[in-house]
Amino acid sequence: MRARTTALLALAAASAPMMTGCTGGSAAQDTPAGDVTLTVFAAASLTDAFEQIGEDFEAEHPGVTVRFNVAGSSDLVQQIIAGAPADVFASADVPTMDRAVGAGAVSGAPRPFATNVLTLVTPPDNPAGITSLADAAAEGVNLVACAPQVPCGQATAALARASGLALDPVSEESSVTDVLGKVTSGEADAGLVYVTDATRAGDAVHTVDLEHARSAVNTYPIAALAEAEHPGPADAFVEHVLGAQGQEVLGHAGFGHP
Amino acid sequence: MPASVTRDVPVRPPRALTVVGVLGAAVILLPFVALVAGVDLTRLPRLLTSPAALDALGLSLRTSLTATAVCLVLGIPLALTLTRLEFPGRSVARSLVLLPLVVPPVVGGIALTEAFGRRGLVGEHLHVLGIEIAFTTTAVVMAQVFVSLPFLVVALEGSLQTRGEAHERTALSLGASPARTFRTVTLPLMAPGLLAGTVLTFARALGEFGATITFAGSMQGTTRTLPLQVYLERETDSEAAVALSLLLVVVALAVITLAYGRKRVTIS
Incomplete structure (x- = not known):
């Protein structure tokens, strides 16, 4: 019985440094020389187009990996307001983006990048x-x-x-x-x-x-977020989506120009 | 007698395990505590009495009660067949019956669509006869029966197995007909499992979400049960979603208390 108690305590002690090790890892990403993982929260309807845009962006920006969290826009805005780590938010409509703006989660003004009917x-x-x-x-x-x-x-x-x-x-x-x-x-x-x-x-x-x-034209706005871990690449990603290459991919998927 | 000596020693788990056990309880309870803490009590009455909420609550109670009744009609004979009848492949059958317990409900919804949808295996023929199930309250009840029937069967099987067949064999050997034996011996033997099983079946039907939204759709008053209403409210009014969630938790809590309270009384 004593042996089992000791084993349990050892397990508890061993897991503690593992936890701190995790947080240390994400802090290391902030160093300019290291690789950057950009987290983009995107409305579900953007999935296919943004996968392609992400690949194009990665090709243009070596060292940057784009990671998507795809869900309904209102789910995403709730996650962002609740403090989920995100660099960019692309919403499927203006009112949902306005909720993020109202909560002070957005850096600068959101910009329309696509329309859908x-x-x-x-x-x-x-x-x-x-x-x-x-x-x-x-x-x-x-x-x-x-x-x-x-x-x-x-x-x-x-x-x-x-x-x-x-x-x-x-x-x-x-x-x-x-x-x-x-x-x-x-x-x-x-x-x-x-x-x-x-x-x-x-x-x-x-x-x-x-x-x-x-x-009934739906406008999709995009914005870098105030709490973005990587503000520079976040702004660059927004510019890429609004640029010629991003717009072409979106056009292929059936989106209109705003 | 040595038996009395061992009885005096209280059985205790190691203290370290108790600590981890408390942690386990926190994992279960903390989200519910947060849910209660997140409710705005001043808005609660208004949120719970909106027409959409009342429609959803009424529909949920109606469909869950109907589903429970259907489960009883189907589940008692099914449990009896699985425990009291020798047939080849019985153990396989007993495992298969549990499938809805372990597949994600959305998979259940897709399976139901494949079976009873307009182009489904059975639905195709029903469609020809002018019977449409999708988007109706019937579809909601079917989804609930599908996911909750195994709960009843498992509870009844447990009762039937622990009690054994001796009593029934005696009744039959004394000349009672199988029907009379079932009524006067088997059914009372099943009683504890029946009560707990019925309550759990109702609770599972009440909480059903994935199969319903996939197979039945979502329309106020027809197919939008309380869990679907919570899911939809979340889109615009998270406070209303929290309030409705609390309502579901309260109903579920009442149901569990009923099941566990009763079970302990009948067993001891």
Whole structure:
């Protein structure tokens, strides 16, 4: 019994220096000569485009590694306000970025770097024969959209107002990827997603162009953060996203220029 | 008698383990303490009585109760079959029944969609008959039954195995029919497991999230249960999300107290 107690104490004692060792490691990254790991918090819809932009940026800036934390914008802003270590924040809409600004988490003014509009998608065989938003709003059609609480739901509401239609979705999802999932699985007859989601889904969906799509344009802002561990590379990353190369990658993914 | 001597010695774990054990308790309890501390008591009544919150609470209670009833109807015969009937592959069957306990609920939701979705294995035929399950309250109940049924089966199996078959064998040898033996002997034998199992089944159904959001969707009053409402509120009003979380914790706590309190009484 005594031997076991000693072993436990030894284990506890051994783990203590290991913990301090961890914090010492991250402090070492601050030295100018060492490698820099830049942490970018990006809205989920940016995933593919930002992976590419990150690779391009790393190629241009030797010694810098870009690491992404990808989630819904409101999750990200909550994490940032709660003190998560981040250098750059790219939000899927202005109100969410404003929450970060309001909390004093942003360094300088956020800059718009991309736009996104909604489009209507159906399963590839379009079982309900939908050719317009009015068709999707008709009774008996399983339309799925985003809940008004999330950015894509706000855009959906604006689109409905501009089209003069009362949408009657069977489900209001918390994220645009959930909407897309319901369409690709064939559960929904139609879903309102961003153009970039439809581009990414490719053949898994049939896209119906919307007449009033431009009435609900979502603007994506980006900013370096006040608590950034690496302010210099953070600003450089923001410039890269706004630059010609970054904009080209975003354009390929279906994003518009702000 | 030597037995009485050993009985007098209190059994104690090593002190160092107790210290680690307290740490383990803190890991479980600290987040809940923080949750309670994070609630703004002045706003609490208004947050909990918003139409969306009340709809979600009502839907959660209705669907969880229905799911529990379905679990009882299916689970009692299933547990009996698995413990009292000899058949090839029984041990495999007993393991497979536990699958929903160990797969992530979102995987359960995808599996349910593959089975009962409009293009699913079974759903395809239901669709032809004009029966649609996705986006309905039925889908919510199905998701809850899927994830919580194993809880009931495990609890009942435990009861049936510890009590053994002797009582039932006696009843049958005395000429009681299998139906009468089940009613008057087996069912009372199951009682402790039945109570605890039912309560845990209800609690698991109440907390179901992943399979519901994947398979049933999210619509106020139809499919948006309390956990889904918490998830959505988080997007705009984290205080409301915390308040609703507290409500779920209180309900869960009441349920656990009921299960454990009762269980101890019946066993001792």
